[in-house]
Amino acid sequence: MAGVSLQAISKSFGDNTILKGIDVQAHSGEFMVIVGPSGCGKSTLLRIIAGLETPDGGEVIIDGERKNDTDPSKREVAMVFQNYALYPTMTVYENLAFSQRIRKRSKDEIDKRVMESAEMLKIDELLDRKPKELSGGQRQRVALGRALVRKPKVFLFDEPLSNLDAKLRQEMRLEIKKLHTQLNNTMIYVTHDQTEAMTMADRICLMNNGIIEQIGTPEELYNKPANTFVSTFIGMPPINLIDGEVCTENGSAFFISDGVRINLDKIKNIELFKDLDKHVIMGIRPENLHDNYFAEIKDPENTIKCTVDLVENLGSVALVHSHSGDAHLSATLTTEKIIHPGDSLDLIVDVNSLHFFHQETKERIKL
Ligand SMILES: Nc1ncnc2c1ncn2[C@@H]1O[C@H](COP(=O)(O)OP(=O)(O)OP(=O)(O)O)[C@@H](O)[C@H]1O
Numbered sequence: 001m002a003g004v005s006l007q008a009i010s011k012s013f014g015d016n017t018i019l020k021g022i023d024v025q026a027h028s029g030e031f032m033v034i035v036g037p038s039g040c041g042k043s044t045l046l047r048i049i050a051g052l053e054t055p056d057g058g059e060v061i062i063d064g065e066r067k068n069d070t071d072p073s074k075r076e077v078a079m080v081f082q083n084y085a086l087y088p089t090m091t092v093y094e095n096l097a098f099s100q101r102i103r104k105r106s107k108d109e110i111d112k113r114v115m116e117s118a119e120m121l122k123i124d125e126l127l128d129r130k131p132k133e134l135s136g137g138q139r140q141r142v143a144l145g146r147a148l149v150r151k152p153k154v155f156l157f158d159e160p161l162s163n164l165d166a167k168l169r170q171e172m173r174l175e176i177k178k179l180h181t182q183l184n185n186t187m188i189y190v191t192h193d194q195t196e197a198m199t200m201a202d203r204i205c206l207m208n209n210g211i212i213e214q215i216g217t218p219e220e221l222y223n224k225p226a227n228t229f230v231s232t233f234i235g236m237p238p239i240n241l242i243d244g245e246v247c248t249e250n251g252s253a254f255f256i257s258d259g260v261r262i263n264l265d266k267i268k269n270i271e272l273f274k275d276l277d278k279h280v281i282m283g284i285r286p287e288n289l290h291d292n293y294f295a296e297i298k299d300p301e302n303t304i305k306c307t308v309d310l311v312e313n314l315g316s317v318a319l320v321h322s323h324s325g326d327a328h329l330s331a332t333l334t335t336e337k338i339i340h341p342g343d344s345l346d347l348i349v350d351v352n353s354l355h356f357f358h359q360e361t362k363e364r365i366k367l
């Protein structure tokens with residue numbers, strides 16, 4: 001099995017620097033998801049691994065060997081694209097067999113590989129059809145199958161599910177994960193969808209504007225976002241961020257902003273705030289806000305009195321958008337109590353789930 005190591009990869013198109021020194025490693029057998037907003041350089045990076053694009057600087061190392069100058073066909077990687085890129089005039093069988101014919105494998109070997117892959121992906125009934133006779137989901141399976149027959153060391157996926165509807169996307173997410181469990185190959189999967197990143201990745205590499213913001217497990221990025229960008233990108237619905245100050249009054253520490261005042265004494269390492277600039281951004285995830293109405297233990301020092309602006313019913317829970325002074329707060333709350341715009345709402349904050357960032361640098365304050 002083979003890991004992929006990218007070292008100081010840079011790439012410009014004309015005057016535009018797209019990748020600004022990317023260092024990341026996908027370990028052997030790992031499912032790594034590269035995620036980030038549109039245009040941040042994800043596809044370019046993946047194409048550099050595949051050899052479809054040449055980096056201006058840096059090293060591409062696959063299975064311990066430098067591959068910068070190796071032809072794409074000899075890198076032992078297989079890429080699956082968003083638009084499937086199937087040959088329209090060929091049958092499914094021929095689409096699957098094509099790369100193997102080019103490699104001049106024997107007819108028996110090709111047949112064996114095609115049948116194995118087709119069965120694995122449950123497309124063995126479709127081998128005689130042409131791509132235009134397939135649904136989007138079936139086409140995507142054929143595209144996966146084409147990568148599978150090559151038995152590559154590394155699979156590269158570039159937004160393979162973004163043309164599918166939500167339900168099919170969820171199904172295929174599971175299928176690709178299952179495939180990974182079965183094959184245990186290194187897989188590098190590019191998406192701009194944080195849900196795909198969270199549900200599929202062993203580790204996530206979050207990119208923005210040609211740099212890496214953070215690499216870590218989904219839990220690490222969710223629980224310990226390195227900066228405000230990561231905190232808003234990972235987690236759905238997005239985190240609430242509030243500008244304010246940390247102050248001490250009568251020996252107690254408080255976070256204070258227009259509309260929000262929270263006692264921070266229950267935070268374990270609260271003394272660490274003493275050495276810091278007092279201007280901070282506080283982050284609260286919508287799932288960490290609770291309706292005081294249902295609270296068994298009231299906590300007036302950590303309750304924010306809000307006015308409801310909008311309620312989005314999501315079925316089992318509602319996403320309630322509200323404000324207190326200048327602070328906007330969305331909370332995922334149970335639908336047991338019907339909430340209307342204009343209602344007053346007392347939201348309790350669990351202080352140990354709060355995140356703090358430096359106002360200037362936007363970097364996480366490690367408590
Ligand atoms: N061949 C090229 N020539 C010039 N500019 C390019 C080329 N390929 C990509 N770019 C530019 O590089 C930037 C990054 O493109 P890239 O396709 O890597 O982004 P991405 O993160 O995959 O975005 P998306 O999520 O929209 O697919 C974009 O601004 C794009 O316009």
Ligand SMILES: [Mg+2]
Pocket residue numbers: 042043044158
């Ligand atoms: Mg892309």
